[in-house]
Amino acid sequence: MAERMLKFVSVEKGMPDKRQAEARRSDFNEIYGEFAREKAAEQSARCSQCGIPFCQVHCPLQNNIPDWLKLTAEGRLEEAYEVSSATNNFPEICGRICPQDRLCEGNCVIEKGFESVSIGAVEKYITDTAFERGWIKPVKPLRELDQSIGIVGGGPGGLAAAEQLRRRGYQVHVYDRHDRMGGLMIYGIPNFKLEKPVVERRTRLLADSGATYHSNVEIGRQISLPELRNRHDAVLIATGVYRARDIKAPGAGLAGIHEALDYLIASNRKGLGDPVPAFDDGTLDARGKNVVVIGGGDTAMDCVRTAVRQGAKSVRCLYRRDRTNMPGSQREVLHAEEEGVEFLWLSAPEAFLGDRYVRAVRAQRIHLGVADSTGRQTPSIIEGSHFNVEADLVIKALGFDPEDLPVLFNEPELAVTRWGTLKIDQRTMMTSLDGVFAAGDIVRGASLVVWAVRDGRDVADRMRSYLQAKAAAQPLAAD
Ligand code: FAD
Ligand code: SF4
Ligand code: SF4
Numbered sequence: 243m244a245e246r247m248l249k250f251v252s253v254e255k256g257m258p259d260k261r262q263a264e265a266r267r268s269d270f271n272e273i274y275g276e277f278a279r280e281k282a283a284e285q286s287a288r289c290s291q292c293g294i295p296f297c298q299v300h301c302p303l304q305n306n307i308p309d310w311l312k313l314t315a316e317g318r319l320e321e322a323y324e325v326s327s328a329t330n331n332f333p334e335i336c337g338r339i340c341p342q343d344r345l346c347e348g349n350c351v352i353e354k355g356f357e358s359v360s361i362g363a364v365e366k367y368i369t370d371t372a373f374e375r376g377w378i379k380p381v382k383p384l385r386e387l388d389q390s391i392g393i394v395g396g397g398p399g400g401l402a403a404a405e406q407l408r409r410r411g412y413q414v415h416v417y418d419r420h421d422r423m424g425g426l427m428i429y430g431i432p433n434f435k436l437e438k439p440v441v442e443r444r445t446r447l448l449a450d451s452g453a454t455y456h457s458n459v460e461i462g463r464q465i466s467l468p469e470l471r472n473r474h475d476a477v478l479i480a481t482g483v484y485r486a487r488d489i490k491a492p493g494a495g496l497a498g499i500h501e502a503l504d505y506l507i508a509s510n511r512k513g514l515g516d517p518v519p520a521f522d523d524g525t526l527d528a529r530g531k532n533v534v535v536i537g538g539g540d541t542a543m544d545c546v547r548t549a550v551r552q553g554a555k556s557v558r559c560l561y562r563r564d565r566t567n568m569p570g571s572q573r574e575v576l577h578a579e580e581e582g583v584e585f586l587w588l589s590a591p592e593a594f595l596g597d598r599y600v601r602a603v604r605a606q607r608i609h610l611g612v613a614d615s616t617g618r619q620t621p622s623i624i625e626g627s628h629f630n631v632e633a634d635l636v637i638k639a640l641g642f643d644p645e646d647l648p649v650l651f652n653e654p655e656l657a658v659t660r661w662g663t664l665k666i667d668q669r670t671m672m673t674s675l676d677g678v679f680a681a682g683d684i685v686r687g688a689s690l691v692v693w694a695v696r697d698g699r700d701v702a703d704r705m706r707s708y709l710q711a712k713a714a715a716q717p718l719a720a721d
Contacts, residue, residue, distance in 0.1 A: 246315050250288040255357035256281065258367075263580040267550050270433040270513055272338070273577065277367045279317075286314035289359045290352055297361060300349040302696045303329045303336075307346060307361055314364055323372040326365060331402040331699070332444060334373070335427065336692045337366030339436050341540075341571040345692070373443060381451035383411035389709050390415060392474035394461045397425020398691045399682025400480035401445070402698025403705070404453045410706055414453045415474065419460035422514075423448075425482055427691060429507045432544050434551065438514060462650040471677065475712060476705050479664060479673065479680040480698070481647070483688050487640040489536065493594030500526060502541045502639035509548050528554040532632045534603050535559045536591055537639030538568035543575065545637045546583045557583045558631055562590040562608045562621050590621070592628065594636065602630045642688045663687050671697075671704040677712075679705055 259275040266273050277285065289311040297307045306325050313322035326333045342348065342362040350358035372378050389412055393400045396418035404414045422428050423445040427436060449455060461470060461481075470477055486501045488494070508526040511518045520526045528549035535545045538561035549557045561568060564587045565575065579585070586605070593604040607627035610619035644662040648654050657665040657674035664673055664680040673680050681697035683689055 247287055247312060248290050249284065250290060250352045250356045250359070253284055253288050255288070255360060256285050257360055258363055263582070266434065267581050270551055272437050273434055274363070276370060277363060282364055282367045283315050283317060285360045286311040286364050288352070288356075289315075292351060296349040296351050297346040297359070301346045302690075302692045303699075305329050305333075305346070305365070310368060311359060311361070311364060314368060319368060319371055320375075320377055322368045323377055326368050327372075327378075330365075331405050331695055332398060332691070334366050334369035334440060335398075335436060335444070336695070337362045337364075337369070338440070339431060340690065340692050341573070343571060343573055378447065380447055381405060381408050383409060383452075385411050387411040387413070389413065389475040389713060390473070391476050391478065391705065391709075392417060392470045393478045393480060394418075394470070395425060395478075395480035395482060395682070395684075396420070396423035396445070396455065396457075397480060397482050397682060397694060398427055399482075399694035399698040399701075400425070400478065401448060402695040403478055403480065403681060403702045404698075405448055405451065406699055406702035407705065408448070408451045408453055410702075412706075412709070415456060416453055417456045417459045417461055417465070417470070419458065419463075421457050423455055423457065428514075429510050430503060430541075430544075432506065432510065432548050433513050434547060435544070438510070462647075462652065467651040467653050467656075467678075471675075475677070476709055477678045478701060478705065479647070479678065479684060480682045480694075481645075482683040483642045483644045483663075485643045485645050485662075486638065487643060489591060489638055489640065491591055491593050493596065493600065496594050496596045496600040497598055498596070498600040498634055499594060499636040499638065502535075502537070502545050502637050503642075505545060505637050506541070506548060509552070528552040528557075528635055530555055531635045533557045533635045533637065534631055534633040535637045535639055536603075537561065537641070538563060538570055539639065539641060540570045540574060541641075542637075542639035543570045543578055545639050546578050547574075547581060549635075549637075550578075550581045550583060554635075556632070558586055558633075559583055560586045560589050560591060560603065560605055560631065562588065563610060563619070564588055567610065567619065586631065588621075589629075590623070594633075595630065600633055600636050603633050603636060604628060604630050644684055644687070647684070661687060670708070671701045672708070677708065679708075 258277050291308050295308045310322040310325045346361045347358040393416045396416045424441045427441045508518050508521045533549040533554045535542050546557050588608045589605045592606045594600050595602040607624040608621045648656045681701040682694040
């Protein structure tokens with residue numbers, strides 16, 4: 243092993259080629275290319291095959307990273323794919339969009355002074371190659387079962403559960419209020435981080451595996467939750483979190499001020515070739531505008547970088563904390579800066595100025611004081627520090643809360659936490675309603691794709707136990 247691996251001493255960390263910022267600014271294509279075969283093998287060989295691999299410990303899926311790195315270094319790609327896909331339903335997606343600096347790579351313990359192994363890029367390379375070579379086939383269960391499952395929400399949580407349950411032969415029906423499956427992977431996350439054909443080949447594969455999609459169906463409106471429970475032997479709620487947090491400030495109702503997700507969905511739909519009236523009439527198009535995005539998370543970073551690509555005149559990001567205290571990935575801030583975004587750290591909006599349309603954001607400076615019980619420094623306003631930022635499109639990206647599901651589903655017995663997320667029994671992952679399970683952001687609050695996949699896989703196991711017990715109680719049912 244030692245001969246082939248442990249190359250971190252002689253080989254520097256490398257990533258697939260990153261396109262120059264100038265070229266990136268004018269299209270929505272992903273910014274990284276693909277590793278060449280030799281490069282992927284060389285980078286994989288930097289791994290020192292740790293006895294206790296902290297990369298794996300800090301991957302939410304506990305991916306067997308050292309093994310697939312070693313197999314890639316040895317050129318045994320098909321086996322690398324088998325290992326990688328054993329723990330992850332969407333390795334090529336996680337490889338693209340996980341914040342690796344906070345997860346696997348951030349915990350890679352190559353000797354001090356050497357940069358981590360490029361884990362995400364290798365993970366993406368393995369599965370993209372597997373698709374290209376035709377190694378990835380639709381799931382074929384050993385036998386079909388009669389029991390059926392209704393999944394509400396076709397995001398990564400719902401789809402990961404769907405695939406796991408199809409493997410076991412259950413009849414899986416996924417309901418989504420949108421016209422395409424994929425959840426935020428299709429309509430939230432921009433193309434330059436995750437190209438849509440990458441998501442679409444996954445949703446197609448699942449359909450070819452026998453999952454039935456019911457798109458344009460909103461549970462709670464077109465079909466009630468009780469009706470869904472009657473149709474299926476078990477139900478999974480994986481609806482994500484979508485209620486945008488708002489800003490209460492004078493002028494907040496002016497035209498030209500929009501929610502981040504409305505803006506991103508319009509842009510993604512446009513990229514997918516859909517007619518988008520609110521984009522076509524200029525409302526949600528940043529072209530030629532001075533854009534101000536408020537917020538410091540990944541959604542804000544996606545908005546600023548989308549505005550750059552739409553040809554905005556200027557793009558500024560207003561955030562009340564500083565760079566080191568922002569929730570968004572540092573890697574994404576760097577990309578945004580390279581692409582010409584200006585960050586106004588320690589600044590918060592006080593009012594929106596304009597007659598009918600917004601023309602400026604009045605902001606004030608913030609001082610970060612001592613840390614509170616959560617360890618975060620408390621922001622306080624510096625009196626008399628007002629300044630105006632020119633704006634004719636303002637995008638609010640302050641995070642998301644869950645919708646009021648007991649009301650939406652007209653199901654007061656559906657228990658929620660004080661944050662509005664669904665309450666589940668941690669052991670069974672079942673909600674307060676018998677046979678109704680929940681997973682993903684609707685349980686965790688706004689999180690990550692990789693955590694939704696983790697939850698989807700876990701809940702599939704728990705649902706299977708429930709369904710087996712149910713079938714055993716009804717001797718004529720299958721399984
Ligand atoms: P979702 O992906 O939100 O899917 C839920 C689905 O349920 C949606 O399709 C919705 O239409 C559907 N639905 C909701 N209510 C109903 C109903 N009543 N009836 C029928 N269907 C319904 N994570 C990362 O790991 N990396 C990133 O780079 C990243 N970037 C992000 C950028 C943005 C702009 C946003 C908003 C999020 C980002 N995330 C990122 C977070 C990630 O997308 C989510 O954590 C993840 O998608 C959650 O998965 P989910 O399956 O729980 O829900
Ligand atoms: Fe790293 Fe995410 Fe892949 Fe896990 S799933 S190995 S955290 S990129
Ligand atoms: Fe390899 Fe880094 Fe993981 Fe160690 S922590 S097994 S060096 S990738």
